[in-house]
Amino acid sequence: xxxxxxxxxxxxxxxxFKELPKNKKIYYLAGGTDLLNYLRDxxxxxxxxxxxxxxKIKELVFINETNKNxxxxxxxxxxxxxxxxxxxKHFPAITSMCKTFSTPxxxxxxxxxxxxxxxxxxxxxxxxLYTLNTKIEIKNFSQTRIEDIDKIFVxxxxxxxxxxxxxxxxxxxxxxxxxxxxxxxxxxxxxxRKSHIISKASIAISAISKSDYIKKINVAVGAVAPTVLKINxxxxxxxxxxxxxxxVKDSVEEIKKVISPIDDFRSxxxxxxxxxxxxxxxxxxxxxKFNFYD
Numbered sequence: 257x258x259x260x261x262x263x264x265x266x267x268x269x270x271x272x273f274k275e276l277p278k279n280k281k282i283y284y285l286a287g288g289t290d291l292l293n294y295l296r297d298x299x300x301x302x303x304x305x306x307x308x309x310x311x312k313i314k315e316l317v318f319i320n321e322t323n324k325n326x327x328x329x330x331x332x333x334x335x336x337x338x339x340x341x342x343x344x345k346h347f348p349a350i351t352s353m354c355k356t357f358s359t360p361x362x363x364x365x366x367x368x369x370x371x372x373x374x375x376x377x378x379x380x381x382x383x384x385l386y387t388l389n390t391k392i393e394i395k396n397f398s399q400t401r402i403e404d405i406d407k408i409f410v411x412x413x414x415x416x417x418x419x420x421x422x423x424x425x426x427x428x429x430x431x432x433x434x435x436x437x438x439x440x441x442x443x444x445x446x447x448x449r450k451s452h453i454i455s456k457a458s459i460a461i462s463a464i465s466k467s468d469y470i471k472k473i474n475v476a477v478g479a480v481a482p483t484v485l486k487i488n489x490x491x492x493x494x495x496x497x498x499x500x501x502x503x504v505k506d507s508v509e510e511i512k513k514v515i516s517p518i519d520d521f522r523s524x525x526x527x528x529x530x531x532x533x534x535x536x537x538x539x540x541x542x543x544x545k546f547n548f549y550d
Contacts (some may be wrong), residue, residue, distance in 0.1 A: 327427050373415070
């Protein structure tokens, strides 16, 4: 006998949680760019699962500004993120990431909430969101909670979510700038091509700076550990400092010390360590017009 998952297509969050079955495994269908692969590869128990199509829930598609934050709905696509002026102004690292996320077709379908929920350490959005101290709003029936993004991942493709938990929005704090300072950010990755790839290694940097003086910087790396790593020790090295070669060298050594890549079919651990170090140097050079090799 052939089984198919139960399928729901609610139009509001209220309707969703009213119809959501409590006796089945819930799979939320956002852009579908990951979930349909799971179905194809028979990783879903079709008989005891329910697919919930979120495409009709318009209240999950928004980018709003409050006094202290920018809030982004979980069903916002990467194409929308890339073109949004609020995102460009406050979070240039997000804009940088979106430019190499994937093909235009995939970027038009894939959503920021889906990329987070997939929980892959190679997910492009995750290092960027780590550097921005993002919080995630999660709903499940009548309960709502907010968690720091770095607290929800417990391993590759694993989160602390309970069955039925739904990411509804991202809450990203805006930065307060002193006169003469600006917000800068970048995302870089290495793979078989420039886009439409699973990263072998990636890095995101978000900073507040004035020329080569760094007021505040956050660095996170992807695909080099079971979960994305925000390297807080680099912030300790570079915050409130004028950039120089010694500080950059110390930061590279810190990266090699804290990451724990593995050998797999895409790359070796040693290769990933060298690549991440190179990505960091390239990013610093591009952001600060700093030539480490002179």
